[in-house]
Amino acid sequence: SVKEQAEVEDTQPIKHHIRLGFSQLGSESDWRLANTNSIREAAREAGIQLLFENAEQSQEKQFEAVRYFIEQGVDVIAIAPVVETGWEAILQEVQEAGIPVLIIDRKMELSDPSLYVTFIGSDFYEEGVMAGRYLLDKMRDRPGEITIAELRGTEGASPSIDRGAGFREAIRERAEMTILASEPADFTQARGKEVMKSFLEAHGSRIDVLYAHNDDMALGAIEAVEEVGLKPGKDIIIISVDGTRQAFEMMVQGKINAVVECNPMLGPNVMQAVLELMEGRTLPKRIITPERIYTEVTAERELNNRIY
Numbered sequence: 001s002v003k004e005q006a007e008v009e010d011t012q013p014i015k016h017h018i019r020l021g022f023s024q025l026g027s028e029s030d031w032r033l034a035n036t037n038s039i040r041e042a043a044r045e046a047g048i049q050l051l052f053e054n055a056e057q058s059q060e061k062q063f064e065a066v067r068y069f070i071e072q073g074v075d076v077i078a079i080a081p082v083v084e085t086g087w088e089a090i091l092q093e094v095q096e097a098g099i100p101v102l103i104i105d106r107k108m109e110l111s112d113p114s115l116y117v118t119f120i121g122s123d124f125y126e127e128g129v130m131a132g133r134y135l136l137d138k139m140r141d142r143p144g145e146i147t148i149a150e151l152r153g154t155e156g157a158s159p160s161i162d163r164g165a166g167f168r169e170a171i172r173e174r175a176e177m178t179i180l181a182s183e184p185a186d187f188t189q190a191r192g193k194e195v196m197k198s199f200l201e202a203h204g205s206r207i208d209v210l211y212a213h214n215d216d217m218a219l220g221a222i223e224a225v226e227e228v229g230l231k232p233g234k235d236i237i238i239i240s241v242d243g244t245r246q247a248f249e250m251m252v253q254g255k256i257n258a259v260v261e262c263n264p265m266l267g268p269n270v271m272q273a274v275l276e277l278m279e280g281r282t283l284p285k286r287i288i289t290p291e292r293i294y295t296e297v298t299a300e301r302e303l304n305n306r307i308y
């Protein structure tokens, strides 16, 4: 049962006697592992006792974890939601229990904003816009049709929805840019490779550009591209999102052309929010992590600064 699996993190001596229940959505990518570590470390440093549950991509498991946290009488519940919709009922249960909720990383679609205190994470729509603008610049001198393949993340997850929408909005500026193929690949390297393989089988060298919603899928796609004898980053322009060390290494080798950063190191912001909340402070409804785009030109300089 969830109860038996519950993992109470080792902490430094508890300074604030605060207990935080965190429902993490899974461990699908390098980004997610860095995010989990960041939250664990920041809790330890802040002396906050963390009850951690990994939902392995299941919204149902997230509900179970949240109910377990309610039973345990934690002070705050943080949720990184796997998908955007379907949260109202469970958040009402939390509200009835009088426990404040922090939404972490991914957005929830909620009609009642009183169901959560704040949403801490990136602006995924803006990430998509940055990816699209980069492509417009990169292809400025290339006339004619430009065909794009897109590897989307988990279906129904806010980064998939918003990164797709922001990108489309940006490339609308150039009518000859068309999305030839677009499929979900679950934010994982293995699925990224499989789906890219199927794109290549269906469209071959007609694919000019790959836009991958995260680095793990881009890394998988690079393997698929190389297996058919094409050069990633040259025969197919590759743009992805996250900014992991591995993706930077690929950029240095010229196999990825640009990466939009999505910062997973949310732990310090989350613990700060928990402490302020416990002091009775009012938090802003939205806390956005600042981000930027890196390209093959700046990758080498930045590589050593990468901490995830």
Ligand code: AHR
Binding pocket: 028, 029, 030, 031, 032, 105, 106, 159, 187, 213, 214, 215, 216, 241, 242, 262
């Ligand atoms: O929600 C953030 C996204 O989820 C990251 O971009 C991706 O790598 C992860 O799996």
